[in-house]
Amino acid sequence: MRRSLYASTALHAVALVWVAFGDAVLRDSPEPEFEVTGVTLLSTAEFEALTTAVEPTPVAVQTSPAPAPRPAPTPEPDPEPAPPPEPEPEPAPQPEPMPPGEVTDTIAPPAPLSGAPDLPPDTTPTPRAADRIAPVPTPAPEEDVAVAPEATPETADPQPAETPVEQEEVAAPEEATTEIVTEAETPSGGPLGPIASIRPPTRPARPEPVETAAPAPQPDPAPAPEPEPEPAPEPDPLAAAIASAVADAVTDPAPPAQPSGPPLTSAAREGFRVAVSACWNVGSLSNEAQRTTVVVGFDMSREGRPVDGTLRLVSYEGGSQSAAQQAFEAARRAILRCGANGYGLPAESYDHWRQVELVFNPEGMRLR
Amino acid sequence: MLTRRSLIRSTAALTLASSLPLVPARAQTGPLRLEITEGVIEPLPFAVPRFIARNGGAADAAADITRVIAADLRGTGLFRQIPESAHISSVTAFDAPVQYNDWQAINAQALIVGEVEESGGRLIVRFRLFDVFSQQPLGEGLQFVGPREGWRRMAHNVADQVYERITGEGGYFDTRVVFIHEEGPKNARLKRLAIMDYDGANVQFLTDSRSLVLAPRFSPTGDRIIYTSYESGQPRVYLMDVATVTRRPLEAISAGDMSFSPRFTPDGGSVVFSMAQGGNTDIFRVSVGGGARTQLTSAPSIETAPSFSPDGSQMVFESDRTGGQQIYVMPAGGGEPQRISRGTGRYGTPVWSPRGDYIAFTKQEAGRFHIGVMRTNGSEERLLTASFLDEGPTWAPNGRVLMFTRETAGADGAPAVYSVDISGRNLQRVATPGMASDPSWSPRLT
16 A cells, blocks of 8 residues: 555656656757747728729829929129127128029929819820739630630530531630730820819809790680570679789799799898908908909809809909909908808798809908 | 779789789899908918928928018918918928818918928929918919028018918018117117118128218118218218128218218119208208209208109108198109198108108107108008107008117117008017117018
8 A cells, every 4th residue: 555655656756757847858859939020900992902003193193393493593692791799890791682592483383182173184194904914824725715806605505507507616805914014015005094083064054034935825615505695794893904914914924034032131141241241351452452342253052152163253443453353362262261161041042142243342441 | 984994903903913922023133242341350371381391401491491481471460370280281292282171171271382402502492372262372383593591582582472472562571671780878879780681680780880870771772771970070971882881971071061861762873861051951962973962952941851752753851841840742853842741749750652652750749759651642641659769660662561760768768670560550579689770671682
């Protein structure tokens, strides 16, 4: 009994020692070290973007490069001695003004955002349609397929016909190529995408006033059977007058440009006027522009917003054309800035404010 | 019967016309037309992201130029800069499309985008100005080329362009101011002729402090200065070439005579000035190249401070011929002066606006001094300032801003140069290295 206890204890001790130190002592080779490499997680969209061809972005569109600077003929500046700090008498330094910078050239405006009207012609070369290359070699076809520009479907299960039909060979367009031809080596084909955004359709012209068609002559009713002759009643003058007036009113054609819906109330007009006034800043205008009254016309959307591109200088008075232009720009800023969220005009009266002309008269604002 | 019937018919028609909803109102047939007569006067918000440096050598210049442009525009009081920390968009390329919505969101109404490039020791500055809410550029993009040390002037030129395109008036940033630099206690002042950029930068001294100097004035071309100096022991008018800092007396005067208060004629070929002879002071004119002087006024009173209208046809000056100091206008070649100042108090130092529409003046009334403007016929007098001592206005080349001297009261009172818009707004002190007085604004340098 005791012997087995000793044997068990010894075996356990040996096992423990083996577990603790056996791996270190008996290992014949160190474990290979891991190499840590950073990876980047890509979303599906990013992966697709990486695997698709790079397309030119509208931002890269440049109408024309800025002109290269040309050497300016400005004379070199004279040295400017430092001014003496002491008030003691001393020779005056050279007061040569700093050499002026000269205006050399104008710079073409930047390309507008995609979708804006009046995009300049796209000068970006259009990528050539790339040939597709199969990722793995295509297994050899079972039979030779003739290369033809147009695919010819294989005839289905040719049945013996009464008249023998000449069997057409199966053909398909070339799917793969054996080499990559860069766009620099081949003339570019057509553009992959639109060169410029499609200009939005112009505002539909107002419908021409439609002449109210004269009421079609009513066909004469079938002759009724002759009534029994009886004394004709005396026509009621009031009824006749009403009938005549109704007929006149109904047959009176509506004026061509007659707006529909209720007219704007005085409160709505005043609210509109005050809203524009709140954004009309004349503080930065020249004195002449502050003496110039401009009339600005524009169209309004149904949401009560000024329609871009419709603002125009209708007329002006009191100043030069240059001053009128400055005054117009200030008025345009006011209309657009305060109308960005709509002027809150009643929709049912849209026909009354579909077109607007605002008279900006700064008479009372001058040098206030 | 017919009469009764027609009466009934008319009555019925009128009743129907007023009651039938079938007939729409005909009150408005054209566009809705409203008149806006009330607006606001506030600085126009603008954004000027830091100009892009095209290369490493232009980084500092790009930052400095952006800063000066913004300071120029802010200083007018007509513009308010939206700080860069509020910008949503960042401009990363000069030719990049403008994200108008981002700039509208921060209420920037004007956007200035630019870049700076250094090439062969020269700077190329390009800029564009955009009307944010109209989503279109204001004018064409421009580029300026100049030596690196001229970066401030290029910045001023950009600011001038922006100012001109928005306000419709010429800018005044690329200008200089000649003034009297003063040092020392009030009872022993040393005065020197000095010149600086309009914003107080690049101060340079033209004379030493051995002689008292007064009232410098720029020539219409900005290359010469005329001033009064006690260099010879008596007040005498001197002419100085700005480029070479060489000076000479305008003309020989007799011992005991005094010449002072000079000013160039609009063509720059002649100078008008006051001369005190035998206890009487009158206005004379002499060619810059020499020759006999022409006496323009002849009165037993003191006539001084002449200034010509821009077209050279008229001259305004001050005179005490009626007892008090008043402002008169007369034909440039001589003639009967017409008094145009009609208010109470004393009027002096009249200066005709470069635009010809106003005359600026100093007014003293009830123990206070004012700088004011009036129409050339004396109407629409408007006082712009009021202080212990304001005097000596000078016009910015665009005729919209005035500089003048303001001196504080007391034994420690000191003069300084201030500017104010002719609307009376934006009164501010001009940065000078010390005490300064008698400013004279140059024309635009470019």
